[in-house]
Every structure is written in structure tokens, then in C-alpha cells.
Amino acid sequence: xxxxxxxxxxxxxxxxxxxxxxxxxxxxxxxxxxxxxxxxxxxxxxxxxxxxxxxxxxxxxxxxxxxxxxxxxxxxxxxxxxxxxxxxxxxxxxxxxxxxxxxxxxxxxxxxxxxxxxxxxxxxxxxxxxxxxxxxxxxxxxxxxxxxxxxxxxxxxxxxxxxxxxxxxxxxxxxxxxxxxxxxxxxxxxxxxxxxxxxxxxxxxxxxxxxxxxxxxxxxxxxxxxxxxxxxxxxxxxxxxxxxxxxxxxxxxxxxxxxxxxxxxxxxxxxxxxxxxx
Numbered sequence: 001x002x003x004x005x006x007x008x009x010x011x012x013x014x015x016x017x018x019x020x021x022x023x024x025x026x027x028x029x030x031x032x033x034x035x036x037x038x039x040x041x042x043x044x045x046x047x048x049x050x051x052x053x054x055x056x057x058x059x060x061x062x063x064x065x066x067x068x069x070x071x072x073x074x075x076x077x078x079x080x081x082x083x084x085x086x087x088x089x090x091x092x093x094x095x096x097x098x099x100x101x102x103x104x105x106x107x108x109x110x111x112x113x114x115x116x117x118x119x120x121x122x123x124x125x126x127x128x129x130x131x132x133x134x135x136x137x138x139x140x141x142x143x144x145x146x147x148x149x150x151x152x153x154x155x156x157x158x159x160x161x162x163x164x165x166x167x168x169x170x171x172x173x174x175x176x177x178x179x180x181x182x183x184x185x186x187x188x189x190x191x192x193x194x195x196x197x198x199x200x201x202x203x204x205x206x207x208x209x210x211x212x213x214x215x216x217x218x219x220x221x222x223x224x225x226x227x228x229x230x231x232x233x234x235x236x237x238x239x240x241x242x243x244x245x246x247x248x249x250x251x252x253x254x255x256x257x258x259x260x261x262x263x264x265x266x267x268x269x270x271x272x273x274x275x276x277x278x
Contacts, residue, residue: 002067002092004224005111006044008213030046034217039244043217048075050073051075098119099123100123104128122147124152129152130155145176149182183199188234197235197272200242200246200272210248211246214244218245222237239273
């Protein structure tokens, strides 16, 4: 049975950085999150892919052990119209872990209502904060863990102070708030406790696209693998997620992560661990 279930987008991205330009390469929140989760668990993806999505990308995901029964093919890639009537695959309904990646909060609520997860993680972005804040707040209330970046946390709660923003977020329902700070790592907040995870310093940052989705997917994948929801294990999940996100930034699309082994990931986790020793 696929577990976790990951809701998000599948896209064909055109990306240009100082290190080059790539056209119609595989991207989307569901893609990055599912690929990261697959290092630890067997994720099932819920998304829509257009008929123009090259078969080589579908095969890449399948070969990584990602279940695509929840991916509907129609129209052009990144077409979400009519998604609210999506009928969840029966194979996914017993999944215990759900990652609601960055999509419309109405879709997040709809998918959540069709499952009975033991643990739900939700991610979002500034567009939904600005356009659907009330619905987003309702969706956050269904989550056990909220992942949000520092700018979005300040925007959502109208404060420049991350500690204050996290405290307000905890009142909405989640037991944990993770605030991403890009290359500077992440902060984990629970009632009365704060954990700071460093980012891995990169000399060769090529493309940060998808790093946030990779981060979230790695967390839900680790938790689905270990079945341990303790704060101590969540801290470990965040460090693994930071390691995977740093790998993702070292090339376009999934190019760097395709070549990764668990030995590579463990080695980078140990490097991050040593950065905190004193």
C-alpha cells in the first residue's frame, strides 16, 4: 500500500539561472516531494499530468518506487481545472501519512476529507495567503505539522517576529510548526520548545527550485518509514530533509537526486550533525 500520500502539482518547467537554462524539465511540488519521500518510504502521488508529459518522466518516477495510481492524465500539464471532483484511489484511502504540498487550500481540504491519516503535514505559499487566507486557515487546522517559510509566516500572521508567528500558528491546531529559512536552515516550534536545524552550506548552488517541496517530502517520508511521531524523531527528520534539499539545489530538476544513494544522504547528515557540536 502506498504511504505516504502526497498531493501537489506536476509541471514542465523552464528555468534559467546564472548556470544555464533548461526548458520543459520535470518539476512541480508533488514531483519533488514524492521523489524525496521515496528515499524512505513508498509514496503515492495525487496530481494531474497533461497528455503532453513525456513518458520518460513517468518512467523515472515509477522506477523510484512512486505509485502513480492517483495521477490523472488529461489536457496539458499543470491543468487543475475541475480537480475538486477528484475521486481518491481506493489504494490510497488507508494511508496513514498525508503531505498536502503547495496547492489551492480548497484542494487540500478536499483530499484530506477523503482520507483518514494519522498524521498530516501541510505546506503553502504567499499566493494562497493573499488570495484564500480564510480557507487556508481552515486547512491549517486539519494539519498536525505546518511547514512554511519565514516570509510567509510573517505575512500570514502580520508580524516581523518568527517566534510570535509560530505561537499564533500553534493556536490554529498543528502540534508543530516548521519555519524554513532557506540556506540558513529551519526552525521547529512546539509548545514551549524550539529546535534550530542548520542548512548545509553549498559551494555549488545551481538551482533552488523544488527545495522546499523536497524538504517537506523528506520529512513525511522519514516519518512514514519510522512510524515515530516524537519531537526527537521529527528533529532527525528535519536534518535529513535539509540534507536532501541541499542535494536538490546542486542541479536542475531531479538531476542530482537521481544519482543519490542512502550512503550519500547519511554522509551529509553526519556533516550537518558535526556543525552543531561544541
